[in-house]
Amino acid sequence: MDHNRVFDDLDSLANTAAIDCLRLANDMITERGRFHIALSGGRTPQRLYEQLADRIKETDWSRWHICFGDERCVPPDHPRSNAGMARKAWLSRVPIPSSQVHIMFNAGNDPENAAAAYAAHLQSLPRTADGCWPIFDLALMGLGSDGHVASLFPHSDALREDRRPVVAVPPPEGEEWRITLTYPVFNHARNLWFLVAGSDKREVMARIQRGENLSTPLPIQRLTPQAQPRWYLDRTAVIPS
Ligand SMILES: O=C1O[C@H](COP(=O)(O)O)[C@@H](O)[C@H](O)[C@H]1O
Numbered sequence: 001m002d003h004n005r006v007f008d009d010l011d012s013l014a015n016t017a018a019i020d021c022l023r024l025a026n027d028m029i030t031e032r033g034r035f036h037i038a039l040s041g042g043r044t045p046q047r048l049y050e051q052l053a054d055r056i057k058e059t060d061w062s063r064w065h066i067c068f069g070d071e072r073c074v075p076p077d078h079p080r081s082n083a084g085m086a087r088k089a090w091l092s093r094v095p096i097p098s099s100q101v102h103i104m105f106n107a108g109n110d111p112e113n114a115a116a117a118y119a120a121h122l123q124s125l126p127r128t129a130d131g132c133w134p135i136f137d138l139a140l141m142g143l144g145s146d147g148h149v150a151s152l153f154p155h156s157d158a159l160r161e162d163r164r165p166v167v168a169v170p171p172p173e174g175e176e177w178r179i180t181l182t183y184p185v186f187n188h189a190r191n192l193w194f195l196v197a198g199s200d201k202r203e204v205m206a207r208i209q210r211g212e213n214l215s216t217p218l219p220i221q222r223l224t225p226q227a228q229p230r231w232y233l234d235r236t237a238v239i240p241s
Helices: 010-032 046-054 083-091 111-124 182-189 199-209
Strands: 002-008 035-039 063-069 070-072 140-141 166-169 178-181 192-196 228-233
Touching: 002 010, 010 046, 010 140, 010 192, 035 083, 035 166, 046 083, 070 083, 083 182, 140 178, 140 182, 178 228
Parallel strands: 002 228, 035 063, 035 140, 140 192, 192 228
Antiparallel strands: 070 178, 166 178
């Protein structure tokens, strides 16, 4: 848990994350001509996305390539759609060419087919030296109160996936199917940033901070990232030391 910062509230967390994200994007664009980012969904990153849109003049959006780390299999205009949230908060407000925004799921798709199509799209990203895995410049991550990251849930078969970069995930209880990038993709990202806010995350954060060695590790504890992860936390998510 090096590289962590604790903020008073979600707004200041999002403000710093937006500044850092634009700086990283601009550096990557200077070095490589483009910036590949995988977005997280859920509630937490929305303020970051809004703040990125508010800073419309601070980067060359035509060089951004947007993917998603995971998705709920609902139409993009559904309130639970990760793509819908990102589009409303950010992507529809900046001039990223629509051909550079790659959503995981469209209404009427079959989750397994959509995952396979997404894997095919990921072939166009920069690859690891062995050619096996796409490399994102930045993967934004959230954390569920059960320790899930992206749509890698406790006890899911997706936790053991080591061949495919994207898989469909059968519905967590009472929910819809999911599509998620798999561990090897997140592990190969050049940068992995966790945004965690809210008191519902406090218990799971305490377990992670204690480095509890569980017989069944939480999904987040199965990550073996090449990059040192960076943590953006709000005060309510952590127990003061
Ligand atoms: O289901 C999901 O949950 C995690 C955490 O979301 P949050 O609402 O608690 O911030 C999120 O990272 C993931 O993208 C999302 O699909």
